[in-house]
Structures are given as C-alpha cells and as structure tokens.
Amino acid sequence: MSVEPFETLACPLDGIPLYREGKSWRCENGHSFDIARQGYVHLLPVQKKRSKDPGDSKAMIAARQRFLESGFYQPIADAVTKATLDGTVEQSPIRCLDAGCGEGYYLRQLGSVAGGSALSLLGLDISKWAVLSGARQDCRPSWVVGSNANLPVVSGSLDRVLCLFGFPVYPEFARVLRPGGRLIQVDAGQDHLRELREIIYPEVRTESKKVSETPEGFRRVATEDVRFSLHLAGAEPIADLLAMTPHLYRASQEGRDRAAALESLSLTVDVCLHSFERESEASD
Template sequence: MRITAFDALACPLDGAPLLRDGAAWRCEAGHSFDIASQGYVHLLPVQQKRSRDPGDSKAMVAARQRFLNAGHYQPIAEAVSRAVLAELPASGASCLDAGCGEGYYLRQLAAAADDDRSLSILGLDISKWATLSAAKQDPRPRWVVGSNAKLPVLPATLDRVLCLFGFPVYAEFARVLKPGGQLLQVDAGPDHLRELREIIYPAIKPERATDPQAPAGFAALSTTETLRYPLTISGDALIADLLVMTPHFYRASAEGRAKAAALTTLDLTVDVRLTVLERSPER
C-alpha cells in the first residue's frame, strides 16, 4: 500500500480549507500556519489551549516511544491494523489517528498494508513533543498539532478514525468521517495493568458502567473485540517507562511511585477492548 500524507485540512480558526503554499498552509482569509523543519504543522491556536504546553511532556513521549518500540503492545497494533484494513475502499482511503502520540500505531499500520491500494494518513496530537517525535520517525504521513475538540479536518473526508487510549469526541469524529466510515476505539479493560495498579494505589476503583447505546452520529450496530494476554516487564528502566507513559504516574502517591521504582520484574495483564463504530448514513 502506498502511504501518502492527508491533505484535506481545515483552518482551525474559521474552518475553511487550508491549501499548501510553500512552507506554510493558508486559508482564503489569510490565516497562515508554518510547517516546522521536521515536517509537522501546528494547528492549535492559543485560544484553544488550556495550558501553555498541553498534552504529554517530552519525558512521557520518550518513555512511551521506548516502551512501544520494544514490542510490548504489538498484539494491540496488529488487531488495530487488521480492523482498519478490513473492507477498506479499494480506490484509496484515508485514516486519522486522533491522539497519535509518537506515531507507533500508524507506523505499524503502514507496515501491515502491503497491497496496491493507497492510504493517506493524518496523525494528530495535542502534544507538540509527541507530534515532533512522530514526524522524525516517519515523514510520510501528515503530522499535526491539534485538538480532538476541534479537529482541523474538512467534513466527511475520512474513511477511518482511530482513538486509541484517548479522549473521544464523537461529534467531531462523526463530522469528519464519510458516511459509512468507521471509528476504531481502543480502551482499557477492567484488568488492564491491574498488577501495577494494585502496587501503586491503596485500592482499585471498580469499573465504570458503560453506555451500550451508540453515540450520536453512529449506527447502533458495532463490533467489540477483547484482547487479553500476559506480559512480563524486566528491568527497572522499562518498568519506569511504563509508569511514566500512563496517567497513573500523576495519579499515584509518592509512596506508590516509590514501590513501583523498587521493582525489577513485573508480571502484568494486558486487557483492552477494540470497538468499531460505523458512521451513520447521511439523511
């Protein structure tokens, strides 16, 4: 499969189409967004930020890159790639990873696509450090700093949207998907990394009840796959990377983080759910 950069971008200020103009993207109103030397473009205006440097920090991105590149979540990446490529339009398709991090899952998708079709890819993350890391590792996709709350993407231009361990904004996902397009969502199951959580927290909160109804804009029918497997992490550095790359690092107490830092081996359960939702046909 030929991997190309997704170009149907929208101005984050007025929603108008963006056009490439040399080393920048511009809309008809004159709003201009420079392309960084590493190839990514920053489409998160200051008025849409909740902090000066939103999203994952440089240290979190580096920890996640080391952990994922070691192959510990490879079965998840393979399941996501299979779901994306199943029944993909033969004439060429487009895919957004909304909250792409340092681009691991999109790189795995590109490696799994081995036929003659073309796939235009967009990786978006609110963290400039994540987007920078992704752009350095693979220049083929379009990499954008942006927010799921207001995707800088033109309506009905995507065949697939990925939201992997992220923050879904269903109204925006429905807006940018073509009718019949699919949202692929990966979420932690009740036992995901349970052994780590039992070490760093005094008690584990029960799983929240989920709404069985499809979100607005999506068909009621969906498919859900549970992926569960054991994982052993050896070495205090890799255990530290796992902790730093998750929200648990900030939620845990200092005592809990100290307990995790003292470990040299950790047996874990990986437990995730892959849900596929189809964009409702236009009425």
C-alpha cells in the same frame, strides 16, 4: 501499503480547507500556518489552549516510544490495523486520522502493512512533543498539533478515525467521517495493568472503561476484547510503562516508590476494541 500526502486539512480558525503553498498551509481568508523544519504544522490556536504546553510532556513521550518500540503492545497494534483495514475496498487512498496519536506508533504499524490500497495518514495530538517525535520517526504521514475538540479536518473527508487510549469527541469524529466511515476506538478493560495498579494504589477500582452505548450518529460494527500477558524484566520498562500512563500522576509518592523498586513485573493487558460506523445523514 503506500502512503500518500494528506490533503484535507481545514483552517482551525474558520474551518475552510487549507491548501499547501511552499512551506505553509493557507486558507482563502488569508490565514497561514508554517510547516516546521521537522515536517509538522501547528494548528492549535493559542486562544484554544488550556495551558502553555498542553498534553504529554517530552519525558512521557520518550518513555512511550521506548516501551512501544520494544513490541510489548504489538498484539494491540495488530488488532487495530486489522480493524482499520476491515471493510475497505480498492480505493485510493484510504484517509485515516489518528486522533491523539502520541508519538505515532500505531500509525507507523498501519503504514508498514504490505500490499493493498494506498493510505493517506494524519497524526494529531495536543502535545507538540508527541507530534515532533512522530514527525522525526516517519515523514510519510502528515503531523499536526491540534485538539480533538476542534479537528482541523474538512467535514466528511475521512474513511477512518482512530482513538486509542484517548479522549473521544464523538460529534467531531462524526463530522469529519464520511457516511460509512469508521471509528476505531481502544479503551482499557477492567483488568488492564491490574498488577501494576495493585502495587501503586491502596485500593484498585474494578469498573471497566468499555463503551456501553453506541455514540450518536454511529452504529456498532464490532467489539473485540484483546487480552494477553506481559512480562517486564528490569526497572526501565516498568518505569517507562508507568510514565506513559495517567497512573504516574494519580499515584501517591509512596506508590510510585514501590513501582520504582521493582526489578520485574508480570502484567495482564486487557483492552476493548470497538468499531463504529458513521451513519448516513438520513439516519442522524
């Protein structure tokens, strides 16, 4: 697929459309946001930050990049790409936001599909390190430092929103999607990485993170379980997996030490992929 420029950014301060002018994005009210030399733009106002350097750290992003580029989660990427393109027609382009994109692995996988319609891709993450990594690896999508709680995107302008192992903000997703547009959401299932959790925690919780109710403003299109086995050989991929998950901070030092001593680990990958369609305004 060809990837075209993303052109429906909105000002994070007043919500009106941004337009590209040289090396900046500007709005009609005079707000201006410079494009970094690496190709991304910072659209997270300082007054909306909860910390000086929010989101995943530089080390976590590097670990995620190494792990994902090794192909361990390829079945998840394939399922996400298939669900994203399902129901699309020959329109140009398909406008897609990855909300909480990390270092951009899933967007790159989507952009590598041969044939079909053109894509207009936007990767957004609250971590500047994530967005910087994505921009360095692939200059075709647009990359933005921003928050799911205040998406810097024009209302009703998107065909797809991806939220993969992220933090869904359904009112914002509903706002930026056009009627008939789809939200593709991936969440951990009950057995996801269970073997690792059994090593690092004294007790493993069994509840699933699957979405049981359809978010307001959407209708459920499909639900798919993606489950497969994974074997990690060597200490580095095990360390990378732990570093890219919230378990790194939730586990005790003793639990992290037990994981660090492993030389191999067989795992269950168990995730649930949901497809929700944005209802028309008359149905809201």
